[in-house]
Amino acid sequence: MTKTILFISNSKSIVTRIAKVLICVFITCIMLYICYKVLENKDSLAKYTDFYQSDRKYDVVFLGTSHVYFSVLPLEIWKKYGISSYNWGYNSCTTAETYYLLKEITKYQRPKLVVLDLYGLMEYDKQANRKHKETNFVDQHIQFDSLPLSLNKIQAVEDIFDDYDKRYEFIWNFITYHHRWNTLTQQDFQPKKNIEKGASPEFRIYRTSPTHERILDANQLDSVCYNYLQLILEYCDKNEIPVLAIYIPYINSKTYDAVAATINKYSRHRYLNLFDYDLVNFEVDANDGTHLNYSGALKISDWLGKYIKENYELSDYSQDEAWNEDYLQYSNYKIERLKQETALSKILLQLSDSFFTTKIAISSDDILSSNKNLKALIDNTNAQVNVGPLNNNICLQISVSATSSAQQFTHEIKYKCTANLNEEIDHEFEIIQ
Amino acid sequence: MLFNSFHFLLFFPTVCLVYYIVPKKLRLIWLLVSSYYFYLSWNPKYIILILVSTAITYFCGLILDRIRHANVDDDFKSKMSQVVLVIAIIANLGMLFFYKYFNFFSITMSRISHYLHLQIQTPVYDIILPVGISFYTFQVIGYVIDVYKGKILAEKNFVRYALFVSFFPQLVAGPIEKAGDLLTQFKKPQTANWKAIKEGFLLIIWGLFLKLVIADRAALFIDTIYGDITQFTGWYLIIATVLFSIQIYCDFCGYSTIAIGAAKIFGINLSDNFDAPYLSRSTMLFWRRWHITLSQWFKDYVYIPLGGNRRGKKRHYLNLLIVFLISGLWHGAKFTYIVWGGLNGLFQIMGDIMKPIRIKTIKFFHLHPSSIGHRLLQVFITFNLICFSWIFFRAANISQAISIIDSIIHAQNHWILFDGSLYECGLDQQNFILLLMCICILISADILKRRQIKIREIIMSQDYWFQCLIVSLSICAILVFGIWGSQYDQNNFIYFQF
Numbered sequence: 001m002t003k004t005i006l007f008i009s010n011s012k013s014i015v016t017r018i019a020k021v022l023i024c025v026f027i028t029c030i031m032l033y034i035c036y037k038v039l040e041n042k043d044s045l046a047k048y049t050d051f052y053q054s055d056r057k058y059d060v061v062f063l064g065t066s067h068v069y070f071s072v073l074p075l076e077i078w079k080k081y082g083i084s085s086y087n088w089g090y091n092s093c094t095t096a097e098t099y100y101l102l103k104e105i106t107k108y109q110r111p112k113l114v115v116l117d118l119y120g121l122m123e124y125d126k127q128a129n130r131k132h133k134e135t136n137f138v139d140q141h142i143q144f145d146s147l148p149l150s151l152n153k154i155q156a157v158e159d160i161f162d163d164y165d166k167r168y169e170f171i172w173n174f175i176t177y178h179h180r181w182n183t184l185t186q187q188d189f190q191p192k193k194n195i196e197k198g199a200s201p202e203f204r205i206y207r208t209s210p211t212h213e214r215i216l217d218a219n220q221l222d223s224v225c226y227n228y229l230q231l232i233l234e235y236c237d238k239n240e241i242p243v244l245a246i247y248i249p250y251i252n253s254k255t256y257d258a259v260a261a262t263i264n265k266y267s268r269h270r271y272l273n274l275f276d277y278d279l280v281n282f283e284v285d286a287n288d289g290t291h292l293n294y295s296g297a298l299k300i301s302d303w304l305g306k307y308i309k310e311n312y313e314l315s316d317y318s319q320d321e322a323w324n325e326d327y328l329q330y331s332n333y334k335i336e337r338l339k340q341e342t343a344l345s346k347i348l349l350q351l352s353d354s355f356f357t358t359k360i361a362i363s364s365d366d367i368l369s370s371n372k373n374l375k376a377l378i379d380n381t382n383a384q385v386n387v388g389p390l391n392n393n394i395c396l397q398i399s400v401s402a403t404s405s406a407q408q409f410t411h412e413i414k415y416k417c418t419a420n421l422n423e424e425i426d427h428e429f430e431i432i433q
Numbered sequence: 434m435l436f437n438s439f440h441f442l443l444f445f446p447t448v449c450l451v452y453y454i455v456p457k458k459l460r461l462i463w464l465l466v467s468s469y470y471f472y473l474s475w476n477p478k479y480i481i482l483i484l485v486s487t488a489i490t491y492f493c494g495l496i497l498d499r500i501r502h503a504n505v506d507d508d509f510k511s512k513m514s515q516v517v518l519v520i521a522i523i524a525n526l527g528m529l530f531f532y533k534y535f536n537f538f539s540i541t542m543s544r545i546s547h548y549l550h551l552q553i554q555t556p557v558y559d560i561i562l563p564v565g566i567s568f569y570t571f572q573v574i575g576y577v578i579d580v581y582k583g584k585i586l587a588e589k590n591f592v593r594y595a596l597f598v599s600f601f602p603q604l605v606a607g608p609i610e611k612a613g614d615l616l617t618q619f620k621k622p623q624t625a626n627w628k629a630i631k632e633g634f635l636l637i638i639w640g641l642f643l644k645l646v647i648a649d650r651a652a653l654f655i656d657t658i659y660g661d662i663t664q665f666t667g668w669y670l671i672i673a674t675v676l677f678s679i680q681i682y683c684d685f686c687g688y689s690t691i692a693i694g695a696a697k698i699f700g701i702n703l704s705d706n707f708d709a710p711y712l713s714r715s716t717m718l719f720w721r722r723w724h725i726t727l728s729q730w731f732k733d734y735v736y737i738p739l740g741g742n743r744r745g746k747k748r749h750y751l752n753l754l755i756v757f758l759i760s761g762l763w764h765g766a767k768f769t770y771i772v773w774g775g776l777n778g779l780f781q782i783m784g785d786i787m788k789p790i791r792i793k794t795i796k797f798f799h800l801h802p803s804s805i806g807h808r809l810l811q812v813f814i815t816f817n818l819i820c821f822s823w824i825f826f827r828a829a830n831i832s833q834a835i836s837i838i839d840s841i842i843h844a845q846n847h848w849i850l851f852d853g854s855l856y857e858c859g860l861d862q863q864n865f866i867l868l869l870m871c872i873c874i875l876i877s878a879d880i881l882k883r884r885q886i887k888i889r890e891i892i893m894s895q896d897y898w899f900q901c902l903i904v905s906l907s908i909c910a911i912l913v914f915g916i917w918g919s920q921y922d923q924n925n926f927i928y929f930q931f
Contacts, residue, residue, distance in 0.1 A: 017627060020897060028905040035909050137919075165919055168439065175918045182863035 036174045039181060042191040044145035049193045051086050051108070052146070056322060058109050059314045060085035062198075063098050064117025067248040070287065071297045072115075074197035075330045077305035082318030087198030091139040094120055095225035096131035099232050100156030104147050106239060113312050114236055115304070116245045119290075121225050121256060131160045131224055137169070137176075144170050195333045197326070201294040202287045203346040207373070210251045210282045212275055218258040229259070233266055242268040242312065248300060249275050251286040272307075279303050283376040284349075295352040295380055331355065335402060335409050344396070344415060344429045348377040351400065358383035361397040363390045367417070374425050393417075396429060434474040436691045437645055437917060444471070449698055461592055461619060464600065464699065471601035472565070479563035482532075486525055487598045490573040493521035494580045494587035494594075501583065514581055521577040529570045532563055537766030565605035567763060569598055571730055576612035578734055585613045593619045600701070602692040606685070608706040608726040618701050628893065629697050631900075635889040636694025638907045639878075643687030645915030647871045650864060651680040653916065657859035659827060662837055665858065667844030670837050672855065677827050678820045679872055682711065685724070709879035714811035716780040716818055727763075731756050750785070754778040764826070769834060773825040780818050867914060 051058065060083055062072045068089025077083050088101060102114065132140055140160075147153045149171065157170045169175045180188075194200070229245075236243045245263050247255045253275065260271040280286075285296030292300065308314065317323050338350050351358045360383045362368060368375045368387075378385060383398075390397055395417040402409045415429040434440045448467045455463055473480055500513050530538075539555040546552070576597070579585045588594040597615050658665040658673035665673070689706035696703045710723040720728050736756045742749040754775065761774020795802055802808075821838075828834035849855055856862040881888060892903055 020901075024901045024904055027901055028908050031905050031909045032912065035913050039913065169919050174912070178913050178915075178918060181913055182861065182867075 032174075035178075038184065038188055039177045040173060040188075041141065041145065041177050041180065042187050044142045045193075046187075046191055047090075047142065047194045047198050048088075048146040049191075050197060051088075051105075056084075057315075058084050058086040059112040059317075060115060060308060061102075061105055061109070061111045061113075062087045062089055062115045062117070063093075063102060064089045065093050065120045066091040066291060067119045067250065068115075068117040069198070069200055070202055070291045070293075071248050071300045072304065073199050073201065073297050073301040075195075075199075075327055076298060076301045077308075078317060078323055079327060080302060081305040081309045082316040083305055083308060083314055084317040084320070084323065085197070087196070089117060089198070090142050092120070092132075093139070093143055094132055095228040095232065096160055097140070097143055097156070099228045099235070100152060100160070101143060101147075102232060102235065103152050104150070104156075106241070107150075107152070111241055112314055113308065114232075114241055114243045115308075116229075116232065116243055118229075118245055118247050118256070118259060119250075121229060121259065122220070122223050131228075137166065140170070141173060141176065145173050195326070195330050199297075201297045202291065203294050203341075203349050204287045205284060205293060205345050205349070205373070205377075206251065206286045206288045207283065208251060208286075208289075210286075211253065213254040214273075215254065215256045216258050218261060221256060221258055221262070226259075226262075230262065233263060233269055237266050237268060240268070242270070244308070245269065245271050246304075247273045247275060248292065249280050249296075250290045250292060251282050252289050274300065274303070277303065281376075281380070283373075284352075284380045294349045298353055331402070335411075338400065339411060342431045343426045344374075344431075345377060345425045347398065347413060348381055351381040351383065351398070354382070355402055357401045359386070359399040360384070361386045361388065361390055361399075363388070363395040367395060371425065371428075377425070392432075394432065434471055436688065437641060437915075440474065445695065452699060457624075460699075461596055465592055465596045468596065468599040468601040468604060472599060472604060475564045475605070476561065479561075479566075482528060482563050482566065483569060483599060486528065486569065486573055487595050489524050490521055490577050490598075491588070491591060491594050493517050493577055495589065497577070497580045498587035518577060518581045522574055525570045525574055529566055532560055532566055534762075534766045536560060568607050568609055569604065571609050571727075571763075572612075573598055575609070575730060575734060579612050585616070588612075588616050600696070602695040602701075603703055606688050606692070607724070608689055608692065608704045609730050610704060610726065611729075614704065615701070624700060626700055629700060631893055632889055633694040633697030634904075635892060636697065637691050638694075638904065638911065639889075640687045640690030640692075640694060641911050641915070642871075642907065643683040643690065643875070645687075645911055645917055647868065647875060648680045648683035648687060649916035650860065650868050650871075650914075651676045651683070653859035654855075654865075654868075655680060655827070662833065662840065666840045667846040668849050669846070669855075669858065670841050671844060672850075674820050674824055674827070674837070674841070676868075678711070678816070678823050679875075681823065681826070682707070683875065709883045711816055711819070712812055712879055712883055713815050714808060715784055715815055716777060717784055719815055719819060720777065720781070727760070731760055735759060750782045753781055757781070768831055769825045769828055772831065772834070773822050776822040776825065777819075780822070 050056070060077075062068045062074070062085060066089065068087060069091065070089075072085075072087050072089065074085040074087055077085055088105065093101075098116070105111065144153065144157070147156075154171065157167045161167050161170065233243060243263070243266075245259070247253075255273055255275060257273060263269050263271040279299050280292060280296045285292050285299065287293035287296070334350070334353065334355060338347065338356070341347050341350065350356070358381050360378055360381075362385065365387055368378070368385075393416045394414045396415040398413045400409075400411045400413070414432040416432055418428055418430045434444060444467075448463070452460055452463055469480065472483060496517050497514055500510050500517065503510065536557050539557050543555045546555075576585075576588075580587050588597070593616060596619060597610075597612060600610075600615070603610060655673045655677050658669050659677075662670065686707040693703045693705070704726050706725050708722040708725065710719050713719040713722055736752055739752045739755065740748055741752060744752075757774040757778030758771055759774070761770045761772070761777075764770040764774070794800070800807060824837050824841075825831075825834045828837060853862070856865055860868065878888060892900055895903075
């Protein structure tokens with residue numbers, strides 16, 4: 001009897017201790033989770049949070065590299081064509097990564113069209129046949145951090161990264177971000193979502209002689225990423241999702257047109273090389289050697305929106321309340337962005353948007369005639385230009401108006417000329433505050 | 434497998450779980466298997482060395498016991514025992530010499546022959562130092578000597594003996610255990626002691642804090658400064674040297690604490706290796722509190738056999754110098770370590786010589802040696818002397834050490850202490866402040882330790898919810914503030930290289 005009592009007592013004691021340990025482990029996990037959530041870099045969440053809201057439907061998803069990220073503006077597409085879309089492009093995103101992202105997307109949405117940017121099909125792994133670009137992995141984190149932990153994510157990480165440490169880092173990104181404790185900002189506690197539905201246009205101007213090389217030899221389509229393109233095409237075909245595979249123009253380019261044959265094998269998929277449509281003006285639309293700027297993005301988005309509207313059967317979301325609300329926020333954001341900008345070239349790029357009505361007054365004809373870059377930028381805005389004397393030492397004055405919500409926005413920006421005019425617009429025109 | 438690695442995070446709980454599940458008679462075997470797996474994770478091919486070392490000393494121990502009980506005259510017994518002892522020592526030291534010192538010896542001989550215009554070619558091999566060899570070699574030599582002296586009986590159980598040599602918590606960087614202590618514990622059946630498990634866990638947390646939060650953080654600054662002593666001069670080097678004294682203490686003490694904590698979870702008590710050494714008031718006291726087990730080993734097996742302090746002052750000083758020079762050499766096959774060891778020996782000798790002068794000075798000026806001010810001064814002076822010797826320990830070579838000392842002596846860039854320059858050397862301002870705060874915590878913990886106040890006993894005497902909170906917050910703090918992850922190279926413990 002005594003032995004039985006002792007046994008029961010010992011067993012209770014062990015059970016109590018195990019329970020206490022488990023409770024302690026649970027509390028530690030809760031605390032760690034809080035630390036993890038605070039310290040996690042919110043860039044990925046900001047970009048994709050909107051997408052994960054279950055009540056929103058996105059008929060079109062744009063996938064690919066920074067070419068998509070910089071050059072496709074879903075809210076502009078919606079405004080003109082009523083198409084509901086999301087921009088999933090990001091820097092250095094290889095086709096291998098895109099494949100797994102697509103599989104993740106289709107868990108949450110049933111897109112009616114996938115637009116796939118083909119840049120990087122060969123560029124990222126010509127030398128090493130890599131499934132990801134060797135960077136400091138910031139770009140890959142932007143792509144993967146917001147993906148919930150799932151079998152797909154684990155498969156993606158195991159497939160894409162050979163280094164075990166990297167795999168752990170993407171499965172539990174606390175490993176990467178735990179040291180951020182001394183760089184926390186408001187964004188970490190009150191994260192702001194990306195208003196532009198995943199897009200992030202740039203505002204630089206780059207000028208050089210454009211070049212374009214076309215590769216028609218199918219034997220050159222020999223890369224790991226090309227294999228993943230085929231996987232994407234098969235996957236979408238199986239799920240009855242048409243793919244529109246495109247090349248977005250950039251200033252010194254190479255396009256593998258030989259890939260058209262692979263894509264056109266599928267009746268529902270299409271290949272388009274946007275270089276063929278003369279959509280952009282490289283005098284004003286290039287951001288750098290491989291990307292378009294905001295002006296270029298507006299043109300590409302407009303053309304793509306029109307093409308998709310005419311060739312695919314999609315629902316019209318122009319009266320959708322949530323989209324209208326988003327566009328209102330976006331409009332206010334565009335206005336704030338313009339108000340905060342002081343560099344003339346960047347302002348002129350923003351004014352290429354038909355959302356703004358622009359009047360430009362210039363003090364003398366010499367200013368335009370001696371600076372062809374300035375002239376090209378002004379012509380790109382479709383602004384009403386008046387030449388004539390201006391007050392004080394103002395040599396250029398811009399008057400902008402736009403309509404957002406119930407209020408009319410008006411803004412005036414004045415510049416003085418600092419020295420002899422040459423090609424560097426931002427150095428020669430100084431804003432008068 | 435580092436203690437601060439994911440591999441160990443999976444390995445250790447698995448070993449603990451199986452340890453408490455298997456029948457008691459299989460526990461030692463399980464620990465032995467785990468220890469060899471632990472060693473294999475470092476360098477698999479050198480498992481042969483540890484096996485050979487184990488086998489030689491095991492059999493030598495048995496032979497020594499046999500000789501002691503043999504029916505022959507004492508003279509013959511003595512000679513035979515000596516032969517067996519010498520074989521055991523030479524075999525083990527021979528392996529240590531080859532893997533650790535051969536190239537150093539070879540290069541030194543080559544330099545000497547070149548200096549003497551002799552054409553002696555000495556071979557140099559591409560040898561990787563087997564991890565832990567310095568530690569387990571000393572441990573097995575200590576065992577054989579203790580058996581020879583009759584202090585302990587030879588261990589007949591090979592599993593138990595092999596575990597004594599390879600017990601994974603202390604295998605690669607100590608503490609160096611006495612055979613009498615550790616083997617006795619292996620003979621006792623290990624029972625689950627809840628208090629010991631909690632205590633062991635708290636020790637592991639403290640050890641990880643010392644290593645990941647303090648030592649590895651300080652290393653970011655020190656490596657930047659010592660990596661370019663032409664750019665970072667004067668006060669940069671002073672700060673870096675002081676921080677190095679903290680780094681090496683936290684690194685080594687952190688490792689030892691984790692080892693002691695891990696062993697405690699198995700019901701095994703390892704020796705304490707550090708006892709608040711930087712609060713010592715003399716270099717002699719420092720060496721009684723720093724790497725205690727190594728100091729004890731040298732005292733028992735080198736210093737006392739040489740005569741200790743019983744053969745006159747000159748012999749005493751010579752013995753001290755020999756011990757410290759060997760200790761320096763034990764730390765590494767470089768002249769900087771020998772100089773470091775020699776310096777520490779000299780400090781002790783000078784301390785002893787200056788003792789009458791100190792006593793007279795105190796008496797003359799009516800000073801109060803027990804006052805806080807006087808004790809603080811002694812601690813300050815001792816710390817500075819030890820820091821000075823660490824320059825040789827950290828420098829790449831003697832000429833770099835001399836350049837550093839010269840730069841420190843002529844330091845004139847005091848402004849770097851105030852103008853934010855220190856925050857551009859691998860550690861930004863917040864990290865620097867965090868480091869200083871953690872050093873304050875360390876000093877507080879050491880002060881409490883010296884006053885025999887055990888913080889972990891205080892924690893364990895609190896209510897369950899408080900203990901839970903302390904453990905959870907500590908783990909979170911280590912994971913958030915610790916220097917680990919892909920943006921940092923995983924830092925080895927400094928003493929692994931010995």
